Amino acid sequence: MSQAKFVAGIHAPANHPNDANRKITRCTAFILSKTEIITNAHCVYDAPYVYVVAGTKVVSDANQKIKIKVEKENIAWHPHYSRLIFGAFDIAKITLKTPLEFSDTVGSIELVGKDYKLNNQSEVVTVYGYSRLNNTGPSILRRCDANYISGVERANTFKPSKVLYFTTGEATNDGKIITPGDSGGPVVSKTNGKIVGITNGINGTTGGRGAFLPITLFLDFIHDPKSVKPIPPPLTPNEAKFIADITAPAKFLTAYKKDFADANETYQLKFNAIILSKTEILTCAHSVLGAPYVYVTVNKLSRNATELKVTEDQIEIHQKYELSGFAFDIAKITLKEPLEFNDNVGSIDLVDKDYKMNDPSEMVTVYGDVILDGTMRTRRYDTKYLDGAKCKPKLSAAFDANHLMCYTLDESMGTSSTVGGPMISKKNNKLVGITIFRSGGKPVIFQPIAPLLDWILKSKVGPNQRRRMALKKGF
Structure with missing residues (x-):
């Protein structure tokens, strides 16, 4: 424990967003000073209180040498954090009213400075966490060494790209680098012995790599949480019920073929769209022109988002659209199966034909x-x-x-x-x-x-006519 005396555990009474039956969130944290604890925002977000546990290798109800209750008013999560976006600004600071007593098994660790660069892929980092090796067992303190991957690979496998990955290293116990409970734990440079990142979680889509946030991005927040100005919150699913997303394979899109000719089919570009009715989606022509298929996502801000595959025979491009300009850059998608409208999926009404946009004060x-x-x-x-x-x-x-x-x-x-x-x-x-x-x-x-x-409301053009129009324009 003396080798990891800066590692703490977090217990928070909170329902998990993916598991309504889960009553306790267990995470890791690190001790910055006798009164400052850093962890993930998702570990403490909206919890009425949390417990900070320190000085122990095994965290369980029967084995806690130091257990401090912290009320909500002493917990600050990053004002830009959103539960809807995995990894983004996922950091929180806990301030203790009564200082910790440092000892051989409880102590602090330093942060790297703002000028520190995570740019050497050969650099080894050590990851610490109170891992839960099964769903019912205790949280056991582990550590393992790992390397982080390049920014290019990072950007291609996960967004936001400012979340860094470390690959699997030589882990203790079960051989896994990150398990449930490790969130919020410290990532320490083996070169200088300072904190370079904070563990964020596991991204299963990239082979189970662990993800961590670079600590240099959050130094201002850590030193003074009030120094970071809050931004207006993102929309809720209900507020964005008439907004959809279009994702299309970049290599096929006429407007982007030059840039993505060598890309594989899995490289997708994303665009916004508008739900007009249960079967009609409106978007830009250049977002879909040339694509043999696209995906339409509705209920996009919810964890229950629905993705529908649409083929080109369901897409109509405005007949006056020219790739060299911006006018008439509009397309309509007709779904084969109607959407099910609910609190988070709905449509928006169109203005009347005689509506004039001639009041600059509107x-x-x-x-x-x-x-x-x-x-x-x-x-x-x-x-x-x-x-x-x-x-x-x-x-x-x-x-x-x-x-x-x-x-x-x-x-x-x-x-x-x-x-x-x-x-x-x-x-x-x-x-x-x-x-x-x-x-x-x-x-x-x-x-x-x-x-x-007139064009939006008229009957859909058939696929053969659409192809004739495309050929006529030389697409």
């Missing part, structure tokens, strides 16, 4: 995915739309001010990443536009809906 709400501190989140924000003529000087010659309009984006609210999201009028709560293009430092282009209502 506020609209834009929905879509944005990137905040490297993490993708589905957000909404209010803005005012601008006449296309005002944006044209700032945009490329391909911008058609006769058919398109634009809006500005507050960069502090995040960087727009995915297009295809809806623009809703705050006046009548109906769909007035669809975002189609975003370029850094420039206004965001959107397509007004009212001029396209």
Whole structure:
């Protein structure tokens, strides 16, 4: 225990989001000082109180040398943390009212500085955790050595890419590097003996690799949790009920073939979409053009998200869309099986055909995915739309001010990443536009809906006619 005296255990009374019957969350933490404990946010999030356990190799009800109860007001999780996004900002700080008494079996560990770089793949780290080797047994302190993988492999196997992976090393006991209970534990450099990361969990999609967050990203929060400004929360599933996602194999998309010609079919690009009815989905033409199939995800923010495969015969591209421009960049997907509407899946009404976007003081709400501190989140924000003529000087010659309009984006609210999201009028709560293009430092282009209502509401074009239109345009 003297070799791992900085490792602590966390017990929290909380229902697990994936297991309603689980009453206790057991995690690991590390001791930063006599009053500061660091762990994962998901270990303590919304718990009315937690217990901090220190100075023991085995954590069980019968074997706890030090057990301190900490109330909710002394627990701070990162203000950007969301349960809906695995790994993102998953860190929390516990402040003890009564200082720990340091001894041979209870002590602290230092953090690396802000300038520390995790860029040497040959560097070995040691991972510590109170592992639960079975569902009913105690939590046993273990450690194992591991290497972290490259940023390129990281980005290709998991997002957000700022979550780093360490590969399986020589672990004790059962040979597993990470097991339940290890979340929140320290990752220590064998070079300098300091904390370089915090264990986040296991990502089964990458062969069960353990994931940890680089501690350098959270030094400001650790030193002063109040120094990190909170951002408006991401949307709840109910608030995003009419938003869907489109994922398409990049190598087939006409607009991206040059960039992803050598990619394999599993490399997918994601776009937003809009649920118009139980069988109709609206998105951008360039998001689906050329793809032999795409996947539509509804109830996207829920753990019960539904993914549907759609083939090209179910996709209609607006006949006036040209790849070289932005106008008429719209497509409609017709589902073969109707969606089941519920609290988290629903539709949005369209504006009337005579609706005119000619009041610059009117506020609209834009929905879509944005990137905040490297993490993708589905957000909404209010803005005012601008006449296309005002944006044209700032945009490329391909911008058609006769058919398109634009809006500005507050960069502090995040960087727009995915297009295809809806623009809703705050006046009548109906769909007035669809975002189609975003370029850094420039206004965001959107397509007004009212001029396209005849096309949106008419019967779907058959697959043969769609192919003729595509061939005519040379796609």
